[in-house]
Amino acid sequence: MNAKVNPIPQGMYTITPHLACEGAANAIEFYKKAFNAVEIMRMPGPNGKLMHAALKIGDSTVMLADDFPEYEGGKGPKALGGSPVTLHMYVADTDAAFQQAVQAGATVRMPPTDMFWGDRYSQVTDPFGHHWAIATHIKDMTPEEMAAAMKQQMPPC
Numbered sequence: 001m002n003a004k005v006n007p008i009p010q011g012m013y014t015i016t017p018h019l020a021c022e023g024a025a026n027a028i029e030f031y032k033k034a035f036n037a038v039e040i041m042r043m044p045g046p047n048g049k050l051m052h053a054a055l056k057i058g059d060s061t062v063m064l065a066d067d068f069p070e071y072e073g074g075k076g077p078k079a080l081g082g083s084p085v086t087l088h089m090y091v092a093d094t095d096a097a098f099q100q101a102v103q104a105g106a107t108v109r110m111p112p113t114d115m116f117w118g119d120r121y122s123q124v125t126d127p128f129g130h131h132w133a134i135a136t137h138i139k140d141m142t143p144e145e146m147a148a149a150m151k152q153q154m155p156p157c
Contacts, residue, residue, distance in 0.1 A: 011061065017087055018063040021076040021128035024050040027064060030127055031055055034104035035089070035097070037062070057089065077129025086123065086131040094120040094136040101126075101134065116149035117141065 031037035037055040045051030049066035068074035077083035091097040106124035118139040
């Protein structure tokens with residue numbers, strides 16, 4: 001039977017983050033505690049490392065694997081000395097989600113703050129080196145309102 005296969009699997013979106021980290025099995029447990037992640041699957045690999053795993057956080061899938069520094073592109077944030085990437089996560093209550101992440105072991109980068117673009121916004125770094133923005137949209141704003149609010153909130157450069 002030649003049934004047509006959907007090019008984007010059910011439950012997936014066009015862009016899905018795929019994280020490499022030292023200790024992926026521990027990262028899964030952290031994401032469960034910090035972000036209420038639900039484990040979808042895991043595929044063990046050599047030497048007890050995870051070759052691939054998938055989690056559901058909210059309505060989105062996050063894939064992850066142990067870092068394999070011996071392969072190009074297989075290094076996690078700790079091996080790289082940090083990450084330039086921030087995963088942005090919208091939630092119903094920024095303050096509660098931020099507190100849950102910190103209690104689970106995340107490091108504070110920015111406490112919850114009402115931002116000029118209309119979000120209540122915070123940032124944490126997970127124990128594996130990945131940065132997370134946690135936000136709740138609290139006000140719809142026009143581009144002009146955002147520009148005026150940015151002038152009030154941001155110090156001049």
